[in-house]
Amino acid sequence: MLNQVTNRLAPGSTVEAGFLGFVPATEIVHSGPGDTLAQMWTMSEQSLYALVRLPVLTWNVGADMVTGQARSASSPMSIVGASRVAGDVAGDSQLSIGDKLAIGGGLLGSLNLFLFWLNVVPLPPMDGGHIAGALYEACKRAVWRLRGRPDPGPADTAMMIPVAWAIGAAMLLMGVVLITADIVSPVKIF
Secondary structure, eight states, rough: OHHHHHHHHOOOOOOOBBTTTTTOOOOOOOHHHHHHHHHHHHHHHHHHHHHHHHHHHHHHHHHHHHHOOOOOSSOOHHHHEEEEEEHHHHHOTTTTHHHHHHHHHHHHHHHHHEEEEHHTOOOTHHHHHHHHHHHHHHHHHHHHEEEEEEEOOOGGGGHHHHHHHHHHHHHHHHHHHHHHHHHOOOOOOO
């Protein structure tokens, strides 16, 4: 029977079919600035939670890639995976131009928000590490001033270079794993 159905279809055509009577649906909800702020707060919480779990999640993605397991839609992805998802959204014929722009803008915004939180992590290679060094120096000067001692001079943040190299190497390794996984076993949202 399946063969009869495919013979009647034109080459390259698709048929929308549900599974046990369920068909996926997309609902677009329009909201205002208050809802946007609430969503930004929720997305910030989710980004920070994902950032804390990023090494473990990256390990799981690598292990799933090596063992041939299917990739979860909620797994972390690199810029390659994000570009692929954006392409899937842009190529979806069921979405209007406005919906595509809204989803693309949301995707771009969530990516930038995650990169912001990643950058303010107080570790040396990120901007947050430089801020932490400056705050340490300011606190040290304040303590010395309260004790009536002269300014101790600048803090030697160069001592954190081995930590910066270790964090940089870990970030590079996570990037390679996620880029490889996005090529070999991409996230599928549709």
